[in-house]
Amino acid sequence: MKTDLIKATSKGDKDENIPNQDYIKFFEDDNLLVVTISDGLGSSKNSLEGAQEACKIVISEIKKIEEIEEINFLSETILYKWEKSIESKLGNAKDYRTTNSFIAVMKNSNKIIIGQLGDVFVSIRIDGLFRYLGSNEKDFINETSCLGSGRYENYKMAIFDFSHSFDFLIASDGIGDELLEDKNEMLHNYFINKYKNIPAPKRNKVLKKEIAEFLNEKNNDDKSLVFVWTNMK
Amino acid sequence: MDSLNDFLIQKPRPLPVIIAIDRSGSMAENGKIDALNIALKDFIDSIKEEDSNKAEIYLAVYSFGGDNASCDVPFTPISQVNTLSYQAQGRTPMGGAFRMLKTLIEDKELIPSRSYKPTLILLTDGMPTDEWQIPLEELISEGRSSKAFRVAMAIGDDADKNMLSKFVSTSEYLISGENARDIRKFFRFVTMSVTQRLKSQTPDLQQVLQMPEDDTLDF
Numbered sequence: 001m002k003t004d005l006i007k008a009t010s011k012g013d014k015d016e017n018i019p020n021q022d023y024i025k026f027f028e029d030d031n032l033l034v035v036t037i038s039d040g041l042g043s044s045k046n047s048l049e050g051a052q053e054a055c056k057i058v059i060s061e062i063k064k065i066e067e068i069e070e071i072n073f074l075s076e077t078i079l080y081k082w083e084k085s086i087e088s089k090l091g092n093a094k095d096y097r098t099t100n101s102f103i104a105v106m107k108n109s110n111k112i113i114i115g116q117l118g119d120v121f122v123s124i125r126i127d128g129l130f131r132y133l134g135s136n137e138k139d140f141i142n143e144t145s146c147l148g149s150g151r152y153e154n155y156k157m158a159i160f161d162f163s164h165s166f167d168f169l170i171a172s173d174g175i176g177d178e179l180l181e182d183k184n185e186m187l188h189n190y191f192i193n194k195y196k197n198i199p200a201p202k203r204n205k206v207l208k209k210e211i212a213e214f215l216n217e218k219n220n221d222d223k224s225l226v227f228v229w230t231n232m233k
Numbered sequence: 234m235d236s237l238n239d240f241l242i243q244k245p246r247p248l249p250v251i252i253a254i255d256r257s258g259s260m261a262e263n264g265k266i267d268a269l270n271i272a273l274k275d276f277i278d279s280i281k282e283e284d285s286n287k288a289e290i291y292l293a294v295y296s297f298g299g300d301n302a303s304c305d306v307p308f309t310p311i312s313q314v315n316t317l318s319y320q321a322q323g324r325t326p327m328g329g330a331f332r333m334l335k336t337l338i339e340d341k342e343l344i345p346s347r348s349y350k351p352t353l354i355l356l357t358d359g360m361p362t363d364e365w366q367i368p369l370e371e372l373i374s375e376g377r378s379s380k381a382f383r384v385a386m387a388i389g390d391d392a393d394k395n396m397l398s399k400f401v402s403t404s405e406y407l408i409s410g411e412n413a414r415d416i417r418k419f420f421r422f423v424t425m426s427v428t429q430r431l432k433s434q435t436p437d438l439q440q441v442l443q444m445p446e447d448d449t450l451d452f
Contacts, residue, residue: 012434013434014434015434042435043435137346138346139346139377139380140348140349140350140380140437141246141346141347141348141349141437142435143380177246177347178241179240179241179242180240180241180242183240187240190239190240210236210237213236213237213238214236214237214238214241215237217286217287218242218245218286219287220287220435
């Protein structure tokens with residue numbers, strides 16, 4: 001199975017001394033594909049570090065999975081490992097708060113695992129059908145559950161089987177909150193149809209330009225996006 | 234579909250501002266209602282001039298007086314709001330206004346979750362004359378409305394400052410005024426607060442603002 005992946009991240013309109021607090025990480029080998037995005041909270045001074053740590057732990061823990069039943073413990077394991085890791089750093093866990101979402105494709109067993117903690121947007125189509133994770137609606141724009149909140153929060157998890165194809169989008173809220181819900185399917189088609197015709201080495205640059213051109217004026221949030229699709233050629 | 238822009242919401246995120254005004258009979262004394270009408274007009278004119286492509290101010294205005302509370306400006310983009318003018322009469326049915334504010338803020342059709350947190354502004358010179366404890370408690374403690382930034386002005390000694398201190402988000406958001414002049418000053422304060430949120434990189438972080446000094450006011 002061959003997949004194509006495009007990704008881009010863009011710093012929001014904010015002070016120069018504040019970094020882009022979004023973080024993207026992915027891993028792929030013959031058996032496994034994992035894509036994860038964290039969005040460090042703007043109000044937490046070390047949230048980029050918290051975001052990086054979350055992505056690193058997500059990939060590390062998913063790589064360890066041997067039996068599908070182990071997924072039942074994945075959320076708690078990630079939360080525990082993240083908290084342990086943050087304990088070893090300076091300051092309070094609240095200084096490292098971050099959201100995180102991930103999608104893992106177990107290629108051998110044809111399973112897709114989705115995890116979502118907070119408002120990192122996830123949209124997935126499997127074998128031609130969109131799958132929904134349930135409502136993640138918040139009261140107001142900058143509210144989210146997150147790692148480091150001090151509350152008991154778990155990832156919203158889902159497991160799906162796939163037979164031949166999938167495509168998915170993960171995006172931080174700076175993008176996800178601006179998307180028209182009723183054009184989701186068309187957006188997936190747009191990414192596939194547009195980017196399959198662009199030479200692979202140039203794709204991420206074109207995507208970043210699109211984000212800068214159309215999304216940076218929408219809000220001050222950092223913006224990150226990953227789109228993956230199975231290449232049927 | 235030619236670009237990513239075709240899949241994006243084209244409107245800026247709403248920044249709700251909701252005002253509740255006392256138009257009871259006592260507001261007719263010492264020129265308070267006249268000062269209020271001028272201050273409200275100045276406020277609407279001022280924030281209409283503010284421009285941002287990242288947030289759009291939406292205004293709703295409620296009032297309480299006579300025998301009931303009323304919605305005088307439904308939740309509307311500020312660019313479409315016309316000046317309004319009040320006459321003072323009757324009692325102070327503030328509890329009815331609290332109920333209406335709550336209903337508005339909980340309505341996700343009107344105020345979508347894509348909105349910034351509302352700023353809720355209350356101005357009164359009296360004590361509620363209807364049942365207000367439960368509506369206030371529900372407004373400040375439950376659901377989405379509990380997350381609004383709540384600011385209040387108590388005009389004169391008859392205002393129920395105990396009740397207002399419960400209403401506001403933090404103690405510095407309860408402003409005491411003595412006279413009509415202070416009403417205009419208060420609305421300057423509110424204008425500064427709203428425009429600061431509009432321009433802020435973090436509009437939902439609570440701002441700490443000072444009431445303007447008299448010499449900065451243009452009376």
